[in-house]
Amino acid sequence: AATILLSGSGHVKTTFLQAAGYPSTMNFGTSSTTTWGNVKMRVALALDNTGSMQDNGKIVALRNAVAGSGGLIDQLSALSKNNGDVYISVIPFAKVVNVGSSNYGKNYIDWTDWLNPPTTQPNNGSTQAKLPMNWHAVGPGARCPWTNNNGGFTCTTSPTSSSNTTYIPSSGTYSGYICPSVDYNSHTVYNGCWVSTQVGTGVFCSGSSSCACPTNSSGSAVSGCGCTGSGSSRSCTGKLYTHDWTQPGPNDLVDNKNQPRVTAVVGWTNNQWTATNQTPTVVNNWQQPSTNPINTWTGCVTDRTQPNDATGVLPTTSDVTTLFPANEYYENGSAYCSNNASPQLEPIIPLSYDWTSLKNAVNAMQPTGGTDQSVGLAWAWQSLLVGGPLNTPAEDSNSTYNRVIILLSDGLNTEDRWPDYGDGSSQASGNPIDARQTLQCQNLQAAKDSKGAPMFTIYTIQVNTSSPPDPTSTVLKNCASTPDKFYMLTSSSQIVTTFNTIGTALSKLRLAK
Structure with a gap:
């Protein structure tokens, strides 16, 4: 020392x-x-990289405040006598964070959502896609059974394609493939298709007046399909198709040995919907190579499964709710985590004292998608935890650590993993995204170190340059460790001065004797 x-x-x-x-x-x-020398500092910067940061020079001001000459990185690095005295992590966030596509083999990733079809997604009910009653009659040439108003997506011509189609392809490599488009509600890409495999002819729907044949491009019932009766006596007959989802099923022991298995439900028993058999139970059994294996993932992760979206528990493979769900975030025509995206949501930088690399990462930040402060805060928290997914350096038992989180956002939360909570423009009634973040902040504030003192010091910054201005974010204000650590800014120029103020506060030394 x-x-x-x-x-x-x-x-x-x-x-x-x-x-x-x-x-x-x-x-x-x-x-x-x-x-x-016996007091060390670790600072996590959770920085808003959403689309609105392009307005009023906010993203430029943020870059200058953190990575400019005399900015926060310069202030904090000046306190470091030896490497490791001060560490900084950078967590750019939008609706997701980008942990880097090269990490697809890490055991902290939950692949459930990424691999599964739209009918097996955490959509809280109202936006959950459901298989249509005539599902087992849907095949090549039939009209796509979904619209943006019915399921939240349409059909495409091939897996993960941006070319929408009204009718299921009836020729070529992807004949009979029912491939969902980008989800209108969750702004995510699905990474598979249902494949139509004819297994004969027979009754595919009975016992309801809603039973009907799929239609073709002429508006007529598809070839070979017909219905008789009415009401509870109605019955429809035609070609029967099964529809496995093109990710390896639990019985696949040959292909994709390193690929997680998909157990999604893909149809009804006996390939038939009935009034007494309304719940599909047949499990996916695709045993061919995946149409989109996990090594094509671009690096996005979203909120953890509740309740661990609000905790700092470390991920463990024995409990899937502690893992971080892979996501293929796509909004405004951009797959924001992709290396080919312009702009790209920059990958997070774990704790580092490579000041040049940290500055380069901050200066590369660009405005991207919607706002989920909670996912940025979650990864700022993880970046400070030893034993977590970011290989946080071990702590010396002879040293005291100041663990600091600085969360900056220029807007209110608008979307997260759960589409029912927000549509990208606003939250649902009751502010459910804020409610989850409030619980997260309370858990973060309640965390204690080995001496029983608060483990983290939290600064929160709301940049409110909108006209008319947004209301004060209650969740941001209350997330700060103390009232004086919440900053409400009304101009971009205040970003630089605020970070300077925080840097000065962090730089103060206590006279020990």
Whole structure:
């Protein structure tokens, strides 16, 4: 450890004491020594990279405040006598964070959503896609059974394609492939297709007046399909198709040995919907190579499964709710985590004292998609935890650690993993995204170190340059460790001064003796 000696001296005029023979001034001096080196600092920067940061020069001001000359990185790096005295992590966030596509083999990733079809997604009910009653009659040439208003997606001509189609392809490599488009509700790409495999002819729907044949491009029932009766006596007959999803099923022991298995439900027993058999139970059994294996993932991860979206528990393979769900975020025509995206949501930078690399990462930040402060905060938290997914350096038991999180956002939360909570423009009634983040902040504030003291110091910054201005974010305000650590900014120029103020506060040394 280093020591710092602070000395001071001065004098006092002795106007009244001169009469007693004292000199006209009396000198004094004092000094104090502090030990510097056993207190170390680790700072996580959760920085808003959403689309609105392009307005009013906010993203430029943020880059300057953090990575510019004399900015926060310069301030904090100046406190480091030895490598490791100060660490900084950078967590750019939008609706997701980008942990880097090269990490597809890591065991902290939950592949459930990424691999599964739209009918097996955490959509809370109202936006959950469901298989249509005539599902087992849907095949090549039939109209796509979904629309944006019915399921939240349409059909495409091939896996993960951007070319939409009204009718299921009836020729070529992807004949009979029912491939979902980007999801209109969750702004995600699905990474597979249902494949139509004819298994004969027969009844595919009975017992409901809603039973009907799929239609073709002429608006007529598909070839060979017909219905009789009405009401509960109605029955429809035609070609029967099964529809496995093109990710390896649990019985696949040959192909894709390193690929997680998909157990999604893909149809009804006996390939038939009935009034007494309304719940599909047949499990996916695709045993051919995946149409989109996990090594094509671009690096996006989203909120963890509740309740761990609001905790700092470390991921463990024995509990899938502790893992971080892979996501293929796609909004405004961009797959924001892709290396080919322009702009790209920059990958997170774990704790580092490579000041040049940290500055380069901040200066590369660009405005991207929608706002989910919680996912940025979650990864700022993880970046400070030893034993977590970001290989956080071990802590020395002989040192004291100041663990700091700085969360900056220029807007209110608009979307997260659950489409029912927000549509990308606004939250649902009751602010459910904020409610989850509120719980997260409370858990973060309640975390204690080995001595029972608060483990983290949290600064929060709301940049409110909208006209008319957004309301004060209650969740941001209350997330700060103390009221004086919440900053409401009304102009981009205040970003630089605020980070300077925080940097100065973090730089203060305590005189020890």
